[in-house]
Structure formats: C-alpha cells, structure tokens
Amino acid sequence: MHLYKENRLQIRQNAIIGYTYTEYPPDNTGYYTKQQRLAMKESRKKAYSGSLTTGAKKRLTKSIELLCQTIKPRRIYNTTTKTRHTHRLAFITLTIHQTDKITAKDAYTKALSPFLRWMRYNHKVNMYIWKVEEQKRGQIHYHITTPAYIPHHEIKDKWNNLCSKAGWLNEYYEKNGHFNPNSTDIHSVRSVKNLSGYLLKEYCKSIQNPHTQGKVWDCSLNLKAYGYYTIIEKTSNNNMLSELIERSPQRVTITEFCLIINTKGLSQNAIMTLENLHQYDTHKNKIRTYKREALH
Numbered sequence: 625m626h627l628y629k630e631n632r633l634q635i636r637q638n639a640i641i642g643y644t645y646t647e648y649p650p651d652n653t654g655y656y657t658k659q660q661r662l663a664m665k666e667s668r669k670k671a672y673s674g675s676l677t678t679g680a681k682k683r684l685t686k687s688i689e690l691l692c693q694t695i696k697p698r699r700i701y702n703t704t705t706k707t708r709h710t711h712r713l714a715f716i717t718l719t720i721h722q723t724d725k726i727t728a729k730d731a732y733t734k735a736l737s738p739f740l741r742w743m744r745y746n747h748k749v750n751m752y753i754w755k756v757e758e759q760k761r762g763q764i765h766y767h768i769t770t771p772a773y774i775p776h777h778e779i780k781d782k783w784n785n786l787c788s789k790a791g792w793l794n795e796y797y798e799k800n801g802h803f804n805p806n807s808t809d810i811h812s813v814r815s816v817k818n819l820s821g822y823l824l825k826e827y828c829k830s831i832q833n834p835h836t837q838g839k840v841w842d843c844s845l846n847l848k849a850y851g852y853y854t855i856i857e858k859t860s861n862n863n864m865l866s867e868l869i870e871r872s873p874q875r876v877t878i879t880e881f882c883l884i885i886n887t888k889g890l891s892q893n894a895i896m897t898l899e900n901l902h903q904y905d906t907h908k909n910k911i912r913t914y915k916r917e918a919l920h
Contacts, residue, residue, distance in 0.1 A: 728838025846914030
C-alpha cells in the first residue's frame, strides 16, 4: 500500500511541472529486482565511459536549471574592452597545447582541479558547471560555465601556468620561444533569451567523448545540494493554473507522468500568484550563498 500521494508543482526556468508524488513503504524483502540491480551495475560502469547516462543527463539538467534560475545580472567593467556592460553568465574554454594525448585523469588532476580551486579561493566562485570534450585532433579541452566574472588575462595566465608546470607547453616553447599560448577563450551571454535551453543543448549531447575514460562533467557543490523549488498543489494554485491553461492552451503539454506548462514570456507577477511561491527567492538565495566548500 502507498503511504500517501500528493500533487506537487515544480518550478523550472521556463516551465511549471505538475506531477503526483507517491511515497512507498520500505520493502526489506527485496526492494530491487535482479534486473534493477544489473541495470545499476551497468550504469556505474558507464559513469566514466565518456558518455552521458540517463541519470547523468537528469542531474546535469537540474544543475543547469538551478544555475540559470539563480543568476543575478549585474553591471561589470570589462578590463579587456574597457567598457561597462551587463554580465549574466561566462563561458570559459580551456585548451591544451600538447601533441601527445593527455588522459582525462591527468588533465583533471594536474590542471582542471587546481584551476577550479583557484577560481573558488581567489575569485570567490561558488557556482559553476564544467564539461570535458575531445577536439578533432584528439586532445581534450574544457568548458566552464559560471555567473562569476574573471578577467580574461587572469584566466589565461593561470591556465598556462598550470599547463607549463605539467610539462604540456615544452613543445610549444620550442617552436615559439615562450609559454604563453592563446589557450583560453571567454565570452559572456547577453543576447540569448532561453539560456537554460541553450546550455542544455550544448551540454547534454549523448556522446561527447567516445575515447575519454573519466568524468564527462561536474558542478559546484551547491548545485548538487539543492533540488528544484517545489510546492504542494492547492486549490488556489489549481484555480490560477486552470485560468492560465484556459487562456493559453498552447502552453500545455500532457505526458504520461506529468503536466508541463510553458511559462516562457509570462510576467513574473503572473507566476508569483502561486501560493507559497514567495519562498522561491529565499530558495534561490540559499543556493547562491551556500557556504560549504565545493569539492570538484
């Protein structure tokens, strides 16, 4: 027998998801079937296969959604262009100038991990997502997405310093006489309207690294620690959603497991009329100000 059921509403970046939450009693006699145990075993094998499993895609999607929901645009001074503009999100690309292929394990241990640590301690970056990809030449490179603003020259200097320490710029030095290649790229997103959709398209490719034995992606600890903001569906909420569906039936998608209402383009006031949604801003702020040190 079920312990209980309740209808819930889950708040996404551009949607409200309605679904029924069911809690089952504990089953100590064999909660997982043999087939389920085998499936979990295979899933663990795939965790470092260079591809995204179904579970990994769900976790990545949640991290991207939370990242986009918690962004607070701000005015910054760009030291490169000598101009001020509104900053929302930065895309950082880190490449390795080495002919011989570097393993994902070495690249993470000697370069990416200390680079992320530098971001956290030197620039107070507490929210980010990274992924690894293979270039056409077979060498891996990294993409990091973060709301933080870090001057390009600082990123370039730090990354080249790490690559130099690892010995991955010796070949470049012999050809060019210095250890300062154009190994990094950074740009901000100002014109992309559907930011979460853009990131999901870029990050959630099924096969990204067919030859890479290692993690495909990871994120800061605050994006792991929190889930989507969820409220219990009440009569007042049902009335509000019914009115919204009646006015804009084209926004509604019904699946076997849930109801999806597209809220893209709706005013914040229309969505905030949902009862208990006043705590949504508090939820986002908790993610932004999460204090525990990120481990990845």
